[in-house]
Amino acid sequence: MEKYNPASLEKKWQDKWFGENSFRATEDAGKDEFYCLEMLPYPSGSCHCGHLRNYALGDVLARFKSMNGFNVIHPMGFDAFGMPAENAAIAHGARPDQWTYSNIENMERQLKRMGLSYDWEREAITCNPDYYRWTQWLFELFYKRGLAYKKEAAVNWCDSCGTVLANEQVIDGKCWRCDHEVHKKNLAQWFLKITDYADELLADLDKLKGWPERVRIMQENWIGRSEGAEFSFAVENSDDKIPVYTTRPDTIFGVTFVVLAAEHPLVEKLISGQPNEVELRSFVETVKNMSDVEKTNADTEKKGMFTGVYAVNPINNKRVPIWVTNYVVYEYGTGAVMGVPAHDERDWMFATKYNLEKILVVDNPKKPLDINEMDNAYIEPGLMVNSGSFTGTDSVKGKRAVVDWLEKNNVGKRKVNYHLRDWLISRQRYWGAPIPIIYCDKCGEVLVPEDQLPVLLPTDVEFKQGALSPLSTSKSFNDCTCPKCGGHAHRETDTMDTFICSSWYYLRYTDPHNDHAPFDRDKVNYWSPVDQYIGGIEHAILHLLYSRFFTKVLRDAELLDFDEPFTNLLCQGMVIKDGAKMSKSKGNVVSPEEIIDKYGADTARLFILFAAPPERDLDWSDQGVEGSFRFLNRVWRIVNIFSEYFSDEAYSVEGLTVEEKNLRRVMHRTIKKVTEDIGERFMFNTAISSMMELVNEMHVFQDKPLNGALAREVVSSLLRMLAPFVPHITEELWSKFFDGSVHKQSFPTFDEAAIVEDEVEIVLQINGKVRGRMTLPRGLDREAIEKLALTQSRVKELTSGKTIVKVIAVPDKLVNVVVK
RNA sequence: GCGGGCGUGGCGGAAUCGGCAGACGCGUCGGACUUAGGAUCCGAUGUCCUCGGACGUAAGGGUUCAAGUCCCUUCGCCCGCACCA
Numbered sequence: 001m002e003k004y005n006p007a008s009l010e011k012k013w014q015d016k017w018f019g020e021n022s023f024r025a026t027e028d029a030g031k032d033e034f035y036c037l038e039m040l041p042y043p044s045g046s047c048h049c050g051h052l053r054n055y056a057l058g059d060v061l062a063r064f065k066s067m068n069g070f071n072v073i074h075p076m077g078f079d080a081f082g083m084p085a086e087n088a089a090i091a092h093g094a095r096p097d098q099w100t101y102s103n104i105e106n107m108e109r110q111l112k113r114m115g116l117s118y119d120w121e122r123e124a125i126t127c128n129p130d131y132y133r134w135t136q137w138l139f140e141l142f143y144k145r146g147l148a149y150k151k152e153a154a155v156n157w158c159d160s161c162g163t164v165l166a167n168e169q170v171i172d173g174k175c176w177r178c179d180h181e182v183h184k185k186n187l188a189q190w191f192l193k194i195t196d197y198a199d200e201l202l203a204d205l206d207k208l209k210g211w212p213e214r215v216r217i218m219q220e221n222w223i224g225r226s227e228g229a230e231f232s233f234a235v236e237n238s239d240d241k242i243p244v245y246t247t248r249p250d251t252i253f254g255v256t257f258v259v260l261a262a263e264h265p266l267v268e269k270l271i272s273g274q275p276n277e278v279e280l281r282s283f284v285e286t287v288k289n290m291s292d293v294e295k296t297n298a299d300t301e302k303k304g305m306f307t308g309v310y311a312v313n314p315i316n317n318k319r320v321p322i323w324v325t326n327y328v329v330y331e332y333g334t335g336a337v338m339g340v341p342a343h344d345e346r347d348w349m350f351a352t353k354y355n356l357e358k359i360l361v362v363d364n365p366k367k368p369l370d371i372n373e374m375d376n377a378y379i380e381p382g383l384m385v386n387s388g389s390f391t392g393t394d395s396v397k398g399k400r401a402v403v404d405w406l407e408k409n410n411v412g413k414r415k416v417n418y419h420l421r422d423w424l425i426s427r428q429r430y431w432g433a434p435i436p437i438i439y440c441d442k443c444g445e446v447l448v449p450e451d452q453l454p455v456l457l458p459t460d461v462e463f464k465q466g467a468l469s470p471l472s473t474s475k476s477f478n479d480c481t482c483p484k485c486g487g488h489a490h491r492e493t494d495t496m497d498t499f500i501c502s503s504w505y506y507l508r509y510t511d512p513h514n515d516h517a518p519f520d521r522d523k524v525n526y527w528s529p530v531d532q533y534i535g536g537i538e539h540a541i542l543h544l545l546y547s548r549f550f551t552k553v554l555r556d557a558e559l560l561d562f563d564e565p566f567t568n569l570l571c572q573g574m575v576i577k578d579g580a581k582m583s584k585s586k587g588n589v590v591s592p593e594e595i596i597d598k599y600g601a602d603t604a605r606l607f608i609l610f611a612a613p614p615e616r617d618l619d620w621s622d623q624g625v626e627g628s629f630r631f632l633n634r635v636w637r638i639v640n641i642f643s644e645y646f647s648d649e650a651y652s653v654e655g656l657t658v659e660e661k662n663l664r665r666v667m668h669r670t671i672k673k674v675t676e677d678i679g680e681r682f683m684f685n686t687a688i689s690s691m692m693e694l695v696n697e698m699h700v701f702q703d704k705p706l707n708g709a710l711a712r713e714v715v716s717s718l719l720r721m722l723a724p725f726v727p728h729i730t731e732e733l734w735s736k737f738f739d740g741s742v743h744k745q746s747f748p749t750f751d752e753a754a755i756v757e758d759e760v761e762i763v764l765q766i767n768g769k770v771r772g773r774m775t776l777p778r779g780l781d782r783e784a785i786e787k788l789a790l791t792q793s794r795v796k797e798l799t800s801g802k803t804i805v806k807v808i809a810v811p812d813k814l815v816n817v818v819v820k
Numbered sequence: 821g822c823g824g825g826c827g828u829g830g831c832g833g834a835a836u837c838g839g840c841a842g843a844c845g846c847g848u849c850g851g852a853c854u855u856a857g858g859a860u861c862c863g864a865u866g867u868c869c870u871c872g873g874a875c876g877u878a879a880g881g882g883u884u885c886a887a888g889u890c891c892c893u894u895c896g897c898c899c900g901c902a903c904c905a
Binding site: 012041043063092093097129177212213217218221222224226228244245247251259296297299300302325326327328329331332333337338339340344345347349417418419475537540541559610612613615618619621623624626627628630631632633637676677679680681683685688690692693696699701703758761763765767768769773805806807808810814817818 | 821822823824825826831832833834835836839840843845846847859860861864873884885886898899900901902903904905
């Protein structure tokens with residue numbers, strides 16, 4: 001028998017598959033399509049184990065669906081713009097495009113070595129002008145629809161990356177990419193109006209039944225919708241007003257102070273001229289200089305100073321002091337808050353510290369409260385008290401009543417607030433898609449005409465860390481003529497956030513070579529939405545939220561006809577080794593290519609699918625890899641042994657020996673298990689373990705005669721079941737003993753009748769403890785098993801002298817005799 | 821603090837609807853084959869045991885004929901959000 005030699009046979013089949021593009025997807029209206037997608041990688045240089053896991057999962061599903069008759073599209077590409085390419089340029093003068101394309105070349109080679117069933121003709125590389133031309137075109141579409149605008153704002157700035165960041169890219173006050181502290185900077189920047197879609201993005205989360213609950217909840221929290229009211233306090237002896245936002249209008253009579261964020265525009269006016277102006281100003285400066293992390297941490301001690309000025313509560317004309325504090329978030333709501341110490345924990349702490357008045361306005365209906373005996377705020381709903389004409393109203397109803405009053409008296413209105421902010425998309429970096437805007441002295445902001453797209457990246461630039469956008473150093477790029485008036489103009493020198501590029505790539509795959517539109521509407525509608533998306537949880541908000549936003553805008557622009565881009569989402573766990581995530585700094589990195597060199601891609605794939613269920617973190621084990629390799633050798637050997645028995649004659653089940661019947665039953669059982677584990681449960685690990693059981697069962701016949709037709713049937717089923725997991729070895733063995741490609745065969749089907757055994761073992765329990773077993777024909781009813789169980793000597797022995805209280809019989813499973 | 825998840829042998833993990841806990845793999849031990857084995861094949865492997873059994877799914881309690889699974893309390897770990905008014 002020839003030895004199993006993965007290196008040569010894997011190469012052979014890869015050359016064939018990718019040489020003829022075996023996995024080409026073509027539209028076929030007569031077939032159900034299945035869009036299987038894994039998150040596209042950043043071309044960092046080489047694939048890591050997380051990639052291997054992600055893509056192996058997708059590949060099993062794509063191949064499985066294809067064998068089940070679906071018209072599968074399974075594309076791959078590269079999210080190729082971004083900082084690392086530019087950093088390479090800064091560090092050692094590499095050209096970002098050359099650096100990127102050589103990384104892509106290497107990673108494509110590695111992906112092919114993994115035997116992944118991609119249709120490479122559909123590849124999308126986001127830094128190709130053919131691609132970013134349409135990214136720019138989409139920006140213009142957003143602009144024309146009023147969804148892209150430039151404004152000056154305090155934005156997140158990362159010194160280390162030398163660029164601004166979107167809110168979603170700031171994690172714990174630090175840059176998502178380089179982990180450096182982010183600070184605020186006032187700049188004029190481009191934004192996409194994602195907040196216009198906040199309500200729909202929130203509501204449609206309910207449609208995403210195929211998404212993990214935690215991802216939906218994270219998005220829900222991120223959008224952070226809250227309903228309340230906005231109204232204004234008048235500043236005493238002045239025309240100024242202080243608008244505040246509250247979700248508790250029912251507590252409006254309990255306001256005893258108003259608090260402003262240090263950044264609030266009115267602060268300067270209020271404090272100037274106060275006797276303690278110097279002290280106040282110094283406090284305001286201290287708060288302004290606090291880092292965002294410190295400022296937004298609930299544990300930071302609440303501090304404040306009385307400005308010396310009073311405000312007037314519009315509902316009862318009560319005069320309350322205005323304080324400036326460190327605990328109001330300037331960016332949320334109006335940057336000013338009404339202080340209701342009796343019914344808000346933060347206000348309680350603040351009022352206690354500075355000895356401010358507390359007024360109870362919502363009482364506990366079950367147990368009346370006394371403000372002097374409370375030791376924290378009462379935040380539950382209840383009965384309104386001390387609230388003028390609202391006294392006695394249920395506080396939930398009171399919310400509405402108070403807002404009605406505010407609206408009627410023209411001092412306030414209903415207001416919905418979101419945590420979600422507009423998406424800041426400009427980046428002061430080179431390696432991204434240029435924003436297709438021209439600034440003309442006469443005409444102002446002008447879109448680059450569509451027929452002049454793409455706005456190409458220039459090559460005459462200087463790369464410098466922390467400088468302005470490198471594009472501004474290019475004369476050829478900067479100077480241009482105005483498309484409207486033909487006069488002198490200059491270009492926008494910022495590029496777009498790379499998350500824009502990856503917000504629509506899955507749509508481009510459906511029509512990757514289109515040169516008159518980003519994609520054709522019929523094609524995108526045929527293939528999309530993505531039936532199964534697979535990737536890491538780190539994109540729970542960023543990429544997944546942006547992509548949903550894009551899809552909705554493109555639907556409104558009638559470019560496509562669906563609301564949500566990804567019907568089902570699977571978030572795979574991390575790959576761990578020695579108790580920590582694999583990372584260069586920890587020195588616990590395993591390179592997939594190393595494993596492929598040593599054992600072959602099939603072993604690498606099998607191990608990573610077998611070691612843990614997809615969503616759980618996976619512990620890398622070198623010995624576990626050996627085990628997977630051993631299994632494939634066992635398959636190789638037993639299939640070759642079985643092939644000696646092969647015959648084409650049909651067999652009759654009755655004519656089989658007991659052991660042959662058992663093998664046949666295990667085969668059917670395994671097909672059922674594998675079909676359900678892949679198709680319904682995403683439990684690839686148990687699918688593999690059941691196939692291992694089948695292979696173990698086959699070993700009974702390694703030195704025992706076996707019906708040739710059954711041998712053939714078992715091997716055929718096994719190879720077809722294994723094919724999605726280990727495509728090379730199965731293709732090789734299939735080609736030796738059968739016709740065509742194993743990957744073009746249909747997935748084996750099972751016969752439920754072939755799985756059931758004639759006889760079943762029934763567990764005998766006394767008081768719930770297993771005390772024996774009996775073998776009975778299957779399908780007996782309750783009464784029959786119960787009767788039979790009571791005649792068993794073991795049961796008689798253990799129940800003698802005791803009273804049988806009850807007997808529970810579960811057909812084909814167990815009998816439990818309850819005795820006293 | 822709020823939200824979500826998890827806790828099962830020496831290890832990774834099974835147990836899908838409340839019905840035999842520990843499938844499958846790793847490791848370990850034993851056997852066969854062999855000049856040899858770190859190859860291959862076969863077998864054993866939760867703990868304790870007086871060999872009858874007893875105990876056992878983070879801890880404690882509850883429901884049930886029956887609980888890893890359902891309910892309550894506690895502990896521990898992981899992830900996300902966090903002064904959002």
